[in-house]
Amino acid sequence: MSAPAIVVVGAGPAGVAAACRAAGCGRRVVxxxxxxxxxxxxxxxxxxxxxxxxxxxxxxxxxxxxxxSGLELPGATTILATGARELFLPFPGWTSPxxxxxxxxxxxxKSGFSIAGKRVVVAGSGxxxxxxxxxxxxxxxxxxxxxxxxxxxNMAAFAAALLSRPEKLAQSAEAALSLLxxxxxxxxxxESFDGGRVRLRRGNAIFECDTDxxxxxxxxxxxxxxxxxxxxxxxxxxVEVDEFQQTTVAGVYAAGELTGIGGVEKSLVxxxxxxxxxxxxxxxxxxxxxxxxRARRFSAALNxxxxxxxxxRALPRDETLVCRCEDVSHSRLKGLxxxxxxxxxxxxxxxxxxxxxxxxxxxxxxxxxDQSPRPxxxxxxxxLLADPGSFEGEPT
Ligand SMILES: Cc1cc2nc3c(=O)[nH]c(=O)nc-3n(C[C@H](O)[C@H](O)[C@H](O)COP(=O)(O)OP(=O)(O)OC[C@H]3O[C@@H](n4cnc5c(N)ncnc54)[C@H](O)[C@@H]3O)c2cc1C
Numbered sequence: 414m415s416a417p418a419i420v421v422v423g424a425g426p427a428g429v430a431a432a433c434r435a436a437g438c439g440r441r442v443v444x445x446x447x448x449x450x451x452x453x454x455x456x457x458x459x460x461x462x463x464x465x466x467x468x469x470x471x472x473x474x475x476x477x478x479x480x481x482s483g484l485e486l487p488g489a490t491t492i493l494a495t496g497a498r499e500l501f502l503p504f505p506g507w508t509s510p511x512x513x514x515x516x517x518x519x520x521x522x523k524s525g526f527s528i529a530g531k532r533v534v535v536a537g538s539g540x541x542x543x544x545x546x547x548x549x550x551x552x553x554x555x556x557x558x559x560x561x562x563x564x565x566x567n568m569a570a571f572a573a574a575l576l577s578r579p580e581k582l583a584q585s586a587e588a589a590l591s592l593l594x595x596x597x598x599x600x601x602x603x604e605s606f607d608g609g610r611v612r613l614r615r616g617n618a619i620f621e622c623d624t625d626x627x628x629x630x631x632x633x634x635x636x637x638x639x640x641x642x643x644x645x646x647x648x649x650x651x652v653e654v655d656e657f658q659q660t661t662v663a664g665v666y667a668a669g670e671l672t673g674i675g676g677v678e679k680s681l682v683x684x685x686x687x688x689x690x691x692x693x694x695x696x697x698x699x700x701x702x703x704x705x706x707r708a709r710r711f712s713a714a715l716n717x718x719x720x721x722x723x724x725x726r727a728l729p730r731d732e733t734l735v736c737r738c739e740d741v742s743h744s745r746l747k748g749l750x751x752x753x754x755x756x757x758x759x760x761x762x763x764x765x766x767x768x769x770x771x772x773x774x775x776x777x778x779x780x781x782x783d784q785s786p787r788p789x790x791x792x793x794x795x796x797l798l799a800d801p802g803s804f805e806g807e808p809t
Contacts, residue, residue, distance in 0.1 A: 425453020427669025428494030430684030438692035483788030497633035497670035506606030515630035529553030536560035571718035658687035675712025738764020
């Protein structure tokens with residue numbers, strides 16, 4: 414009897430690398446992703462990408478447009494590569510027209526939205542901000558300024574860490590060149606947005622500027638829901654894995670942003686290791702440990718540099734919405750003791766996004782750590798809940 418399929422959830426860099434390496438070992442591999450095409454966040458629609466070309470020739474069964482809303486402990490070996498999403502922190506005006514996520518604006522532009530001739534303020538934290546600003550410029554928009562919440566000292570420490578990674582240094586220099594003339598303010602946060610006017614605080618100074626769009630994102634949050642449903646242990650908001658990317662649940666591997674935010678190189682090498690290990694090629698997997706350790710050191714430096722300042726908890730005013738699906742304001746949440754209490758008393762996190770936006774914000778704002786997800790983690794048609802057997806094509 415042939416070995417059962419290896420199921421990979423998520424077709425970003427980590428999932429694509431995992432699927433290709435497992436298929437290269439002669440295993441049948443099924444790759445599932447909710448997007449219309451593989452590539453994840455960074456390779457969205459990039460047909461030139463060499464890993465995507467490799468995937469096309471790999472024999473992997475790719476099923477795009479497939480959302481995995483729940484998982485039970487499967488018979489098949491499973492590799493989770495569900496990536497990360499943006500962290501939105503609420504401030505007055507964050508739900509107004511004209512305000513998007515930083516990565517959200519990037520995705521819009523990549524899918525054809527015209528930004529030509531528009532002014533954009535890019536704010537929040539992390540390496541996504543310069544990447545988005547650079548894309549806005551290349552697409553004919555003008556970047557008013559970049560507001561980064563971390564300090565110049567943290568940025569300097571990060572730059573020093575880059576010295577040991579020449580390829581990263583070259584990428585950063587290229588990004589800096591593409592942003593020549595754009596003000597990049599550290600210790601700078603958006604206090605409010607109102608009808609195209611942004612109010613910012615830089616240290617103790619307050620200033621305002623006009624813009625067409627405000628793109629705001631405070632880093633990334635791993636998509637751990639499916640891993641948590643399977644019982645995998647989490648550590649500091651990410652899935653805990655060993656050097657072979659094996660989680661604490663036998664037969665379940667995890668790779669990429671899901672195991673800690675660290676960028677595309679980390680996702681690729683972890684995906685390769687997970688695919689090889691899941692297919693039983695442990696010596697080949699072990700040969701990649703050095704690359705994986707280097708990627709994790711970079712990830713640690715990144716997370717130290719852009720750690721969120723506690724002062725950001727003062728951003729929302731009483732009337733500021735935290736849960737925009739159910740219209741729940743900061744004043745209704747701030748006295749509560751837990752996420753569970755918030756759900757029971759206010760319906761916070763119980764709307765269409767199922768807490769995918771507000772839960773991470775609430776965790777940061779109020780320190781609630783009791784967010785155990787329940788299936789379905791994404792909304793599904795009622796008919797599917799009534800008759801899960803109607804779901805076609807279950808891999809065996
Ligand atoms: C909005 C955004 C923009 C980014 N832009 C950049 C950038 O410009 N430059 C850069 O260097 N890095 C960027 N990053 C970081 C980048 O995502 C990572 O470096 C890299 O792509 C991570 O690869 P991954 O495979 O771990 O995850 P991802 O690329 O996020 O891939 C995960 C995939 O899993 C799918 N998925 C998740 N859950 C499910 C589910 N339940 N069912 C089915 N499919 C599922 C997702 O749709 C996605 O396609 C961005 C991240 C985000 C969130």
